[in-house]
Amino acid sequence: MTDSACACGTTNTFQNEIDEVLVVVSDLQNLSYMQHLLLTERLQHSSERDALFTLHHAFHDRLEALQKRCGTLSNAYSNPKTASTFREYAGERVAHPQPINTKIPLPE
Structure with missing residues (x-):
């Protein structure tokens, strides 16, 4: 697979994830x-009522933040200049993935 095909496939996958x-x-x-x-x-x-409405509004605020972030990602993806930068970055990340270091505490 060529680099451009890989980047294009990565971009499509990214758009599918945003849509989901x-x-x-x-x-x-x-x-x-x-x-x-x-x-x-x-x-x-x-x-x-006060306690549950407080929880409800906290949930709603986090939901709005998530929606705003998704909109930002979607707009960045739609912007041709940003999209080409993302394609280059995504192609590089797919071609050379970085290891993830996580430490899971074990129960004693």
């Missing part, structure tokens, strides 16, 4: 909306 993440983000947004409706309808005790 965007689908997951959409599913999480739907879940967040249903959760909000349920919280609004069901909770009557103020202490429980």
